[in-house]
Amino acid sequence: ETGVTQTPRHLVMGMTNKKSLKCEQHLGHNAMYWYKQSAKKPLELMFVYNFKEQTENNSVPSRFSPECPNSSHLFLHLHTLQPEDSALYLCASSQSLAHTGELFFGEGSRLTVL
Amino acid sequence: AQSVAQPEDQVNVAEGNPLTVKCTYSVSGNPYLFWYVQYPNRGLQFLLKYITGDNLVKGSYGFEAEFNKSQTSFHLKKPSALVSDSALYFCAVKEDSNYQLIWGAGTKLIIKP
Numbered sequence: 001e002t003g004v005t006q007t008p009r010h011l012v013m014g015m016t017n018k019k020s021l022k023c024e025q026h027l028g029h030n031a032m033y034w035y036k037q038s039a040k041k042p043l044e045l046m047f048v049y050n051f052k053e054q055t056e057n058n059s060v061p062s063r064f065s066p067e068c069p070n071s072s073h074l075f076l077h078l079h080t081l082q083p084e085d086s087a088l089y090l091c092a093s094s095q096s097l098a099h100t101g102e103l104f105f106g107e108g109s110r111l112t113v114l
Numbered sequence: 115a116q117s118v119a120q121p122e123d124q125v126n127v128a129e130g131n132p133l134t135v136k137c138t139y140s141v142s143g144n145p146y147l148f149w150y151v152q153y154p155n156r157g158l159q160f161l162l163k164y165i166t167g168d169n170l171v172k173g174s175y176g177f178e179a180e181f182n183k184s185q186t187s188f189h190l191k192k193p194s195a196l197v198s199d200s201a202l203y204f205c206a207v208k209e210d211s212n213y214q215l216i217w218g219a220g221t222k223l224i225i226k227p
Contacts, residue, residue, distance in 0.1 A: 105157030
């Protein structure tokens with residue numbers, strides 16, 4: 001059983017759709033992250049939340065909108081995406097921001113934008 | 115500027131042979147170094163870390179890594195490879211004063227029977 005659960009695992013959407021990715025962690029961690037993974041590229045940090053407060057927005061376009069209602073749940077709302085946004089979106093958590101090197105990842109949501 | 119380089123896109127090793135996956139880094143402060151593994155259709159899993167102390171660090175699944183400060187390297191090693199070690203391996207670094215983690219582009223490890 002993974003400590004970080006992401007849904008859906010796969011998502012196909014048109015450029016005008018609105019969809020959301022969900023992440024839930026069962027580890028009692030205080031920091032949560034959204035990463036974008038594209039083939040043969042380093043992971044791109046998108047957003048960081050610490051105690052449900054956003055501490056990092058890594059110049060992410062506004063068509064990606066995060067939400068963190070509590071320390072266990074993280075959402076990524078998607079709106080009017082572009083084909084180049086197709087990627088694997090990974091959610092991760094850590095005990096605290098001091099433990100950002102020891103991340104627990106979900107299995108990812110594979111997004112395809114048509 | 116902080117950076118991580120994994121110079122090999124892919125490493126091929128025969129089962130039973132030793133394996134090395136290379137990683138070099140650049141930071142201005144003291145480095146904290148990490149290795150992660152990603153199996154197909156899975157998220158990343160933490161393998162091992164170097165913070166301070168012994169330069170040889172042991173981690174999960176029989177992997178180890180050696181920190182070399184003069185060469186700014188943190189290569190991942192295993193004495194005897196298994197077919198099940200086939201996966202994507204990521205090196206990452208952060209400075210001790212900064213929580214931002216900098217990632218390499220990953221190395222695909224293929225272990226052939």
